Amino acid sequence: MTGALSMRATLTARGLDVEIGLAPGEHVAVLGPNGAGKSTVLGLVSGLLRPDSGRAELDGRVLFDERHWVPPHARGVTLLAQDPLLFPHLSVRDNVAFGPRASGLGARAARDIAQEFLTEVDAAEFADRKPAQLSGGQAQRVAIARALAARPALMLLDEPMAALDVAAAPMLRRVLRRVLEGRSALIVTHDVLDAVLLADRVVVVEGGRIVEEGPTAEVVARPRTPFTAGLAGLNLIRGRVTTESVLEDDHGVEVTGTPTEPLTSGERGLAVFSPNSVAVHDDRPHGSPRNTFPVTITELEPRESLVRVRAVDRSGDTLLADVTASSVGELDLYPGKQVFFAVKATAVTVYPS
Numbered sequence: 346m347t348g349a350l351s352m353r354a355t356l357t358a359r360g361l362d363v364e365i366g367l368a369p370g371e372h373v374a375v376l377g378p379n380g381a382g383k384s385t386v387l388g389l390v391s392g393l394l395r396p397d398s399g400r401a402e403l404d405g406r407v408l409f410d411e412r413h414w415v416p417p418h419a420r421g422v423t424l425l426a427q428d429p430l431l432f433p434h435l436s437v438r439d440n441v442a443f444g445p446r447a448s449g450l451g452a453r454a455a456r457d458i459a460q461e462f463l464t465e466v467d468a469a470e471f472a473d474r475k476p477a478q479l480s481g482g483q484a485q486r487v488a489i490a491r492a493l494a495a496r497p498a499l500m501l502l503d504e505p506m507a508a509l510d511v512a513a514a515p516m517l518r519r520v521l522r523r524v525l526e527g528r529s530a531l532i533v534t535h536d537v538l539d540a541v542l543l544a545d546r547v548v549v550v551e552g553g554r555i556v557e558e559g560p561t562a563e564v565v566a567r568p569r570t571p572f573t574a575g576l577a578g579l580n581l582i583r584g585r586v587t588t589e590s591v592l593e594d595d596h597g598v599e600v601t602g603t604p605t606e607p608l609t610s611g612e613r614g615l616a617v618f619s620p621n622s623v624a625v626h627d628d629r630p631h632g633s634p635r636n637t638f639p640v641t642i643t644e645l646e647p648r649e650s651l652v653r654v655r656a657v658d659r660s661g662d663t664l665l666a667d668v669t670a671s672s673v674g675e676l677d678l679y680p681g682k683q684v685f686f687a688v689k690a691t692a693v694t695v696y697p698s
């Protein structure tokens with residue numbers, strides 16, 4: 346299997362300094378807030394951007410270092426962007442055949458390849474249409490077929506689902522899951538679902554640096570930064586371990602939880618819990634073995650049958666609670682109100698940071 350990537354690069358103008366690797370056939374999701382540097386990482390791998398320093402290799406071939414620079418078309422890498430960018434005057438089939446033709450194949454062979462990849466993305470029936478006759482999701486599938494027809498060693502995907510309406514995204518995710526099987530891919534996304542469904546591993550970029558990485562399931566279950574906790578829909582408290590199962594945050598608030606592994610007192614630790622394990626109280630609940638956090642409500646957000654209460658704690662970190670609509674009325678919750686979030690120790694997981 347091909348598609349082994351190693352890259353270390355700095356690009357000062359974009360504040361970027363990263364080191365990233367991919368095993369053959371591996372799918373890595375690049376996550377991070379707006380402006381973190383995710384697209385810049387793809388630009389460096391694809392050759393659309395030149396780093397100030399660093400080195401990259403794909404399957405043992407140098408893409409760039411201090412002396413070498415391989416231009417984008419010769420890298421064996423294709424970039425699939427939000428916008429399918431099909432040639433409007435060519436048929437779907439000719440759009441997909443364009444790459445194989447440009448690489449020197451005869452018309453018939455190139456059309457056969459186009460047919461093969463259009464079939465792979467369930468778009469063979471559109472072969473004779475022009476791009477203007479396709480929906481957003483159909484056009485994106487054709488763009489995937491075109492990218493695959495170039496037989497890249499590595500596929501780069503920059504928010505491939507972002508420009509689609511919600512109804513078209515599941516089908517495209519299914520197609521991507523299938524066609525990426527056995528192919529290396531680096532996928533920039535804002536959506537945790539893309540990471541969970543498409544990636545073996547995630548890399549989180551913040552401020553041009555990698556701040557967290559690991560197997561997708563592990564990062565989602567045990568986030569280490571507020572950003573990934575937010576993506577996973579979990580509350581995260583950072584602090585210092587005082588005893589085996591207790592963490593104290595920077596404001597002296599104690600959190601008791603269930604450790605996933607032995608903790609050493611004094612080390613930095615993290616506590617996570619789900620918004621649906623949180624109860625909201627007007628007054629600090631006494632005499633119960635619960636963790637309580639004084640918070641100020643910032644927002645109430647309806648979510649299906651529940652209401653998500655968004656609040657900030659004394660550290661300024663966001664905490665979430667999912668409560669019933671009736672309890673919003675009974676407790677008279679509103680933005681600006683000070684309340685207590687309570688969560689049982691058994692619902693809190695504690696682990697080293």
Ligand SMILES: Nc1ncnc2c1ncn2[C@@H]1O[C@H](COP(=O)(O)OP(=O)(O)OP(=O)(O)O)[C@@H](O)[C@H]1O
Binds near residue numbers: 360378380384386
């Ligand atoms: N064309 C450009 N010229 C100069 N600076 C840029 C350009 N594009 C992006 N930047 C800057 O480089 C940094 C990284 O941007 P980049 O687009 O890689 O972030 P991103 O994580 O992909 O963000 P988003 O999620 O918003 O697409 C940001 O500080 C951004 O302002």
